[in-house]
Amino acid sequence: MPPNFELAAAKNVPASFCHIHQTPSADQSLPRAFNDGCRDHKLTPNVENQTLLGPDEPPPFQIVQEHGHSAYFLTCDHGGKLLPRALGTLGLGPTDLDRHIAWDIGAAALARKLSDALDAWLIVQTYSRLAIDCNRPLHSPTSIAPISEATPIPGNQQISAADADTRRRTIFQPYHDRIVAELDARKILGRPTMLVAVHSFTPEFRGERRPWHVGVLYHRDARLARILLDLFRDESALVVGDNQPYAVSDESDYAIPIYGERRSIPHVEIEIRQDLLADESGQTEWAQRLTLALVQAEQLLKRPQ
């Protein structure tokens, strides 16, 4: 019996389980924020400053190398796997909460090493994409995914508009507001900026093996991507994906279309297969490889075409 059911049973109150909050809603001793929304996942009316995070919970992003001098501007949208306490486990077990459906395994560790090596500003999202995906437009059906790969996410089904908006305000908005503020400040200062979105992918998807070690993703503007593709292909042992295992689109992505394309800054999304980032030696190896390639790419981009 989960601890909160035991609590409810001890108090002799009915326990209607809510997969969002993982608490018996009838237990009035629980903090109000835990009880709100337990009835059919409905939240209390939308209050502008309502947040899912308690005062002791970490903020929705971390900045690394805040004063970095590099032109590279790094993002790691799927770096974190935490869930706000108020969301419980979304009805998932610990194994699912540690899978790629929850976060990009190894991506944050790689991005931090890359940030240090390049002296580049980096933002890392703290919370799991299962709470809200920071690389999806808000209107996307997978912004708050009811099913991820083949796994139903109970706490994301039948979610109310108010609940979705609270997740947006708690996680998505502050993360993107910080990115916008930084990009705007760099523009005012005339600082060169090149966006690199760091991600990782699973070695297998729906029974298909994915052979690529690294994927270079882009859509309308391939300036940086083309150079990196050539540089990675120079290393003959590498299997390099050109818009593999994913292709960037306005519907399935946020950083590249909104920050790269609309602002006309050179950009790329880099995907590393997650088994290559499973331990620190792999993360270090890839950070060194990417650092070398990005430093060379910056020089090549500066050359007159």
Ligand SMILES: [Zn+2]
């Ligand atoms: Zn990702």
